[in-house]
Amino acid sequence: MSRNVRVAVVGATGAVGKAMIDTLLRREFPYTDLRLLASKRSAGTVINVASRAYEVQEATPESFDGVDIALFSAGADVSLRLAPEAVARGALVIDNTSAYRMHADVPLVVPEVNPEAMWGHQGIIANPNCSxxxxxxxxxxxxxxxxxxxxxxxxxxxxxxxxxxxxxxxxxxxxxxxxxxxxxxxxxxxxxxxxxxxxxxxxxxxxxxxxxxxxxxxxxxxxxxxxxxxxxxxxxxxxxxxxxxxxxxxxxxxxxxxxxxxxxxxxxxxxxxxxxxxxxxxxxxxxxxxxxxxxxxxxxxxxxxxxxxxxxxxxxxxxxxxxILKGAAYNAVQIAELWLSREAHTA
Ligand SMILES: NC(=O)c1ccc[n+]([C@@H]2O[C@H](COP(=O)([O-])OP(=O)(O)OC[C@H]3O[C@@H](n4cnc5c(N)ncnc54)[C@H](OP(=O)(O)O)[C@@H]3O)[C@@H](O)[C@H]2O)c1
CATH class of the missing domain: 3.30.360.10 (Dihydrodipicolinate Reductase; domain 2)
Structure with a gap:
């Protein structure tokens, strides 16, 4: 992997968000920058990731400046408000909520089932419901x-x-x-x-x-x-x-x-x-x-x-x-890995 991959986790203090961080580590996902985002309520909370302390920030449109991959799991309202902002700033959004799943131009992807569908994305890829x-x-x-x-x-x-x-x-x-x-x-x-x-x-x-x-x-x-x-x-x-x-x-x-x-x-x-x-x-x-x-x-x-x-x-x-893992965090990280492998080939 030749390029830097900057990752944002939206909903980082939640059940899925915490599992996202853990899964990125378990899969040795090669991020060079990690932004942990949540609501104003938990802004300032410190989360330790691989022995490094990260301060949680309130998710705003500017949070996505310079982000390559944004993993969203903070509820559908947050995705509807902020996912387009992340895309406008050049990020690939992988969304765990129900906000975009049935949109015609948003691929709904399970990597073991329909991985090829993800390449039709317009900036947002949706993770299906866990069940x-x-x-x-x-x-x-x-x-x-x-x-x-x-x-x-x-x-x-x-x-x-x-x-x-x-x-x-x-x-x-x-x-x-x-x-x-x-x-x-x-x-x-x-x-x-x-x-x-x-x-x-x-x-x-x-x-x-x-x-x-x-x-x-x-x-x-x-x-x-x-x-x-x-x-x-x-x-x-x-x-x-x-x-x-x-x-x-x-x-x-x-x-x-x-x-x-x-x-x-x-x-x-x-x-x-x-x-x-x-x-x-x-x-x-x-x-x-x-x-x-x-x-x-x-x-x-x-x-x-x-x-x-x-x-x-x-x-x-x-x-x-x-x-929380295959039903949410791991499925999202698998999609990010597929994106990364293609980036590595085209870099
Ligand atoms: N749990 C599952 O099995 C599962 C599976 C698939 C998909 N999902 C979907 O993933 C999403 C999160 O689920 P969860 O189980 O992780 O919920 P959760 O434990 O309640 O966590 C919610 C997260 O969203 C953040 N949040 C809430 N309001 C926000 C706002 N206005 N701006 C920014 N961040 C905000 C919370 O931050 P604060 O700490 O600041 O409140 C927290 O980090 C939901 O849409 C859910 O449907 C869940």
Whole structure:
């Protein structure tokens, strides 16, 4: 790499932002300048990165002067306001929020699935929703080998998907419950009675708000983003998104119907050799993916592979991944790495 790469992390104090910084280090991303940006609230906070102290600055349009890559994860409003400013100053924006995902001129990229799409960017590349990313890493090899007709997915999504406050609140609620105290709730959905639901010792069949069709916005994201990434609007996608009291790692029960017949052992072998996947599937050894084991890892773990009992050309599987890493920070850094490798070739 011959040129200097100056990186900005927007939302650096958040769950995803902190994982971005950590991932840049773990991947030995060759940045020469690192700007840590957040809101006015945390301006002045010091974050240590590789034994060097960085002061967090308030994100403003001028923060992006001289920046090559800006990794955004500070909410959709911040991306809508500041991503165009970063692009106008010459930065490539990799956006983790939902702000631009469905824009026609913004590629929505999972490097194991549709890396080539990123080169059509006009300055912004979007990272898909965490639940969509891990599902599609697992399904892409099946799409290529057998064709996809229908997906029925139920998610078991970790608290960290709702950010730092949700993680802290789940921990506090768990302690309160075990000590026989009332659980305080302020992050998860609010009922008609204007009371937030606690997540500890609970399961909430709602992520984000409800759309008019009875699905939630999170569920509709899985439908629309899957169509865009796989370039197939005819694919039937039926999601149910559920929040569970897990800190890190989303799990998904995925039922999929394919166009062509398959052998389940061949599917297992195919997945085992596909990029970004680790197969953990051994009923005899009682081995299958689990959020606790996936936390902190970059891979998508796949197990519980079963041929359907009734429908030909259908199978079920269990897909687990760290939502903060492959579902957000690592996927974004992978995109930055692809950009970097092309820069290195054209430099
Ligand atoms: N968590 C996940 O699994 C996940 C996965 C994919 C995508 N995402 C998306 O990534 C974004 C961040 O998620 P998160 O989980 O990291 O949330 P979080 O833990 O709540 O962190 C939010 C971050 O945004 C910053 N921020 C808030 N308002 C800001 C403003 N006006 N200007 C600049 N920075 C501001 C916060 O800074 P302060 O410390 O100053 O408040 C903090 O650094 C969201 O859009 C989310 O949908 C999250």
């Amino acid at each position: 969509t990313i891990q599902m599609l890493v697992a399904l892409r090899p099946l799409q290529l080998a057998y064709g996809l007709k229908r997906i029925v997915v139920s998610t078991y999504q970790a608290a960290s998907g709702a950010g730092e406050r949700a993680i802290a609140e789940l921990r506090e609620q768990t302690v309160a419950f075990l000590e026989g105290r009332e659980m305080k709730a302020s992050v998860m959905p609010v009922s008609k009675l204007a009371k937030h639901y606690p997540l500890a010792f609970n399961v909430l069949a709602q992520i984000d708000v409800f759309a008019d069709n009875g699905f939630t916005k999170e569920e509709m994201k899985m439908v629309h983003e899957t169509h865009k990434i796989l370039a197939d609007d005819s694919l039937a996608v039926t999601p149910t998104c559920v929040r569970v009291p897990v800190v890190y790692g989303h799990a998904e029960s995925v039922y999929v119907e394919t166009e062509r017949s398959f052998d389940i052992d061949q599917v297992r072998a195919l997945l085992a050799q596909s990029p970004g996947i680790e197969v953990q599937d051994d009923p005899q050894a009682q081995l299958y993916p689990q959020p606790l084991l996936a936390a902190g890892r970059f891979e998508v773990f796949v197990g519980r592979l079963r041929q359907d009992l009734y429908t030909p050309n259908a199978l079920s599987m269990w897909v687990v991944s760290d939502n």
